[in-house]
Amino acid sequence: MHTLIAFALSALGVIASPLQQKLFFAPSQSEHDVLPHLPLPKHPAYDPSIRPLVLWHGLGDSYASPGMVEFMDILRKTHEGMFVYSVRIKDDVEKDQKAGWFGDVNEQLEQVCEQLLTIPELQEGFDAMGFSQGGQFLRAYVQNCNSPRVHNLITFGGQHMGIADIPMCKPGDVWCFLARSAVKRGVYSSYAQHNLVQAQYFRDPAQYDAYLSSNRFLPLLNSELGPHTPPTFPLTTLNSLVLIRFTEEQTVNPPVSSHFGSNPPDNATEEIPMREQELYKQDWIGLRELDERGGVVMLMCKGQHMQLERECWEPIVLRWTGGKREV
Template sequence: MALLLASCALGYQHWTGSALEQALASSSDHLAPTISLISEPAPLAERTPVVMLHGMGDSGTNPGMRSLCDTASGKYPGLHVVCSTVADGAASITTTLDKQIEEFTASVRADAKLANGFTAVGLSQGNLVLRGYIQRVNDPPVHKFISMCGPHNGVGTCPDNVLYKLICPLWRLDSYGAPIAFSDYWKDVADKATYLKKSRWLADMNNEREAKNVTYVKNLKSLTQLVFVEALQDTMVVPHASETMGFWAWGSPGSVVPLNATTAYKEDWLGLKAMAETKKLVTYSYQGEHLRWSSAFWDQTILPFLAD
């Protein structure tokens, strides 16, 4: 086993170099979409700042992310919008989520304009960093959280893109313990006991173990709005029901259990049931692939949440 883990570590060291960068450059299906503002700007007003965090393999300075941030400030003149560059590019893959949360915390605390709190908008894996921040830190506080295609209940298959077709054979040598972010939210429904024992991040964050963290519930319920958006043809996050906190049934890959039918929801392990009952939790979906929503969907459905 020691030799196996040593080989795994050496393999990941290889992927932190130019090979990983080249793989990222050859694929764009993990990147934020390029979106344009199609409605008229709102009147100038003082508004709650917004922080947007990219997904795996993306960057806060890439064209797609810049377009999303620009539409927010274009729609609401005077709005302070941060396109976060925490764990840009390859670092989003090779940096564990706990470390990314630490870096995100430092970045928002360094911005004086965020001192009274902000609205958080996440894409894909970035949503896990944001939710981890809310549940564990939340200082300065997040007032609204809009999650675009976030794998909140984990991922049950290796993502279907060129990057992961190269990485996954190596990752499978130590699926829950590999030193990459993906291992933090891997969930194998064929073996619940191993998941609960070995999951280093997701099982804790989702309060799936017997001892429940009341701080996680308190902080999440402090949000004035929680929005989950699901891509109905998603092949990167599988099952895509994870984006609205559903997942496959334990022992039955392919049999999807929606959020309101999960034990976690019924017993309110995270407070989501209470939030849904008070209209603080809302869900949306669109017909399309991972992060491939339209300008109209973004403009008419998502941007209004950034208005106070």
């Protein structure tokens, strides 16, 4: 059963960082190529007056895949002298890629909190950019650690209210139908919640009680459990939270999760937007207060999930990264 659940959740593999797919810079490597045992890149000289930027890649990618390395180089050229760091769970890129599928998210988060504390260039704060699942993981860093402090958090196609399903199956796709069935049966099992990363942000409105009682990550992150204890560092610690959703989203289900929205349990097409969520109205995590002071920005990027064109990411990078370091 554990193997079947793991296979089922691997169907979520299309929820991957654009920097690993051909939709971004179209590298010559195949879609899932990585560079094994790639040494850590040497950082060029940086300008300490510019606020650094931390990236967290998406599912199916690694911290030093060809696409990630290329994008980091582009960012350094966009803001000359900016220090850019890519979060990693493992130094070996193949193992880092695997850690996006398998592991305990809370343990991985603790590791990243300790990791960022050891990097001298980040100690006075940084901006952060998360791709797909990396978005909610960086938000978890903000709410649980935030030392060094995050100033602006940008999430491309994040799943802040979780995912409620895997992508729909094509007619006759038996394996896909088996995967969907296994997810429904086993996603809240103890095994899945301790070992399968995507299970730990699976939020099915039709199984909401099971989600609250069994899910080990997202209900805590969103303070959905009574008495709705606020996080150690609420979102009001941010200057800006920039949430990007894709216009043709077919991977993240529901797509409105990227904007802190969800579906009601009895209607898979109706959307409950961010400002109608209880976590917003009751301000469990500081989202409403941040929004009311103008700190929450919701944007749409044209295309499918993580189809990041320059016209999408460049204005965002120019506005919310590369600012002067506060002293």
